[in-house]
Amino acid sequence: MTQKTITHMTYGKKRHILFAFITMFSLVLPWITIEGKHFFLMSFDKKQFHLLFTSFDMQELYLIPFLLIILFLGIFFITTLGGRVWCGWACPQTIFRYVYRDFLQTKIFRLYKSIENKQQEITNRWFSQITALLVFTLFALIAASNLLWYFIPPEDFFVYIKDPNEHKLVFVMLFIFTILILAASAFLKEKFCTYVCPYVRIQSAMFDDDTIQTIYNEKLGGEIYDKNHNKLRDKAESGMGECIGCNACVKICPAHIDIRAGMQLECINCLECTDACTKIMSRFGKPSLISWTSPNAIQNGSKVKFIRFRTVAYSVVLTIAVCALLFMSTKKEHMLLDINRGSQLFSISNNHNAIENAYTFLFQNTDSKEHEYYFETLNDDVGITLPKEPFKLRSGEKSKKIVVLNTKIGSSLKANEGKPQLIKVRAYAVDDKERIFTEKEIMFFYPKISDASE
Ligand code: SF4
Numbered sequence: 438m439t440q441k442t443i444t445h446m447t448y449g450k451k452r453h454i455l456f457a458f459i460t461m462f463s464l465v466l467p468w469i470t471i472e473g474k475h476f477f478l479m480s481f482d483k484k485q486f487h488l489l490f491t492s493f494d495m496q497e498l499y500l501i502p503f504l505l506i507i508l509f510l511g512i513f514f515i516t517t518l519g520g521r522v523w524c525g526w527a528c529p530q531t532i533f534r535y536v537y538r539d540f541l542q543t544k545i546f547r548l549y550k551s552i553e554n555k556q557q558e559i560t561n562r563w564f565s566q567i568t569a570l571l572v573f574t575l576f577a578l579i580a581a582s583n584l585l586w587y588f589i590p591p592e593d594f595f596v597y598i599k600d601p602n603e604h605k606l607v608f609v610m611l612f613i614f615t616i617l618i619l620a621a622s623a624f625l626k627e628k629f630c631t632y633v634c635p636y637v638r639i640q641s642a643m644f645d646d647d648t649i650q651t652i653y654n655e656k657l658g659g660e661i662y663d664k665n666h667n668k669l670r671d672k673a674e675s676g677m678g679e680c681i682g683c684n685a686c687v688k689i690c691p692a693h694i695d696i697r698a699g700m701q702l703e704c705i706n707c708l709e710c711t712d713a714c715t716k717i718m719s720r721f722g723k724p725s726l727i728s729w730t731s732p733n734a735i736q737n738g739s740k741v742k743f744i745r746f747r748t749v750a751y752s753v754v755l756t757i758a759v760c761a762l763l764f765m766s767t768k769k770e771h772m773l774l775d776i777n778r779g780s781q782l783f784s785i786s787n788n789h790n791a792i793e794n795a796y797t798f799l800f801q802n803t804d805s806k807e808h809e810y811y812f813e814t815l816n817d818d819v820g821i822t823l824p825k826e827p828f829k830l831r832s833g834e835k836s837k838k839i840v841v842l843n844t845k846i847g848s849s850l851k852a853n854e855g856k857p858q859l860i861k862v863r864a865y866a867v868d869d870k871e872r873i874f875t876e877k878e879i880m881f882f883y884p885k886i887s888d889a890s891e
């Protein structure tokens with residue numbers, strides 16, 4: 438592709454390329470695994486969380502707050518810098534609307550006059566309308582499945598849907614998501630962006646006069662609306678501006694607004710009006726009257742100021758949060774151990790020469806491979822009665838073990854009689870002792886010497 442082609446590529450074409458990339462990326466990503474781990478997976482049925490091809494148990498969800506902080510900081514940063522760039526360039530609702538309205542309804546079924554005029558749908562062609570809706574329902578079903586793959590990985594999803602009786606919830610979720618996509622894209626349309634989406638409500642608080650937006654340049658085009666958005670005239674008065682009142686920017690607008698009235702809540706920053714005006718004004722050898730720029734840049738005739746206090750502050754905090762997330766993800770534990778005491782404080786061994794305490798140890802292998810596990814006590818006077826042998830656990834497998842620890846009736850009993858003593862247990866993978874281990878402190882109860890000798 439030559440530099441010239443890139444320079445003249447419309448915003449519309451760039452957006453469509455990005456739409457295709459995002460769609461392919463979202464569809465393919467859940468299928469990519471490394472040693473069975475996904476890039477992102479929140480599996481409620483397996484109680485697992487995968488991030489960056491690393492598996493975390495639900496007990497290790499300390500990463501979630503970092504992810505949420507990064508998500509919110511990312512939204513603040515992007516919105517302050519690029520306004521509603523997400524809405525026009527990457528939001529699934531915008532992509533679904535493009536597929537339904539521009540591709541199916543306009544290009545395939547001719548239910549709109551053209552891509553350049555989105556103002557009136559031809560409503561008396563029922564057959565085409567229903568067919569377009571049915572085709573889009575299929576698309577919505579694929580999109581809903583794709584969304585579910587981030588919660589039920591594809592390798593399980595296609596097994597589950599073969600057995601509807603056992604996995605009714607999967608079908609219920611699939612049905613709900615499909616209906617929601619249909620309702621938002623085929624019925625609510627751009628009203629979803631204005632009245633339902635919460636992001637639209639908070640974003641204007643993040644705008645400043647250097648935030649880039651779709652702006653009609655009144656200095657160039659002339660005043661069409663007054664400050665209260667009341668229309669004064671259809672085109673600029675002679676000698677007062679260049680807008681010829683062709684309405685190309687209005688007809689193409691999917692949000693059904695006239696950007697010449699100024700910034701409006703409904704504008705999704707799709708820049709279709711910019712492309713339309715560029716096409717019109719190029720016939721006169723003039724630049725577009727609508728551009729993707731900031732109010733300050735228009736006011737001062739300068740370049741957009743991307744580097745400013747707010748954007749720098751957000752990027753610094755965002756970088757810190759990402760580094761913290763990466764650091765914390767290296768702290769992943771490769772095994773987990775929960776310990777509960779039995780109801781009896783202590784017992785005397787069968788041969789009457791030892792005090793025994795019983796526990797339930799819950800081992801979990803959170804590593805990506807199978808390992809053999811065992812444990813030791815770090816107190817010389819406390820030994821293991823049960824279990825006698827190491828045991829194997831597959832990746833992700835949990836196992837409860839009844840553990841009995843003992844101490845010989847003798848000097849240690851004399852030193853600790855009648856008291857609990859804190860002892861340390863070190864559990865480990867026999868084949869990778871240095872890397873896979875965990876240590877826990879537990880109480881070991883000693884009876885009084887008189888009780889022990891009964
Ligand atoms: S005014 Fe309409 S066409 Fe222009 S960017 Fe906003 S939503 Fe898109």
Ligand code: SF4
Pocket residue numbers: 658679680681682683684685686687697713714717726727
């Ligand atoms: S497309 Fe340009 S010239 Fe035509 S009405 Fe809109 S702003 Fe004016």
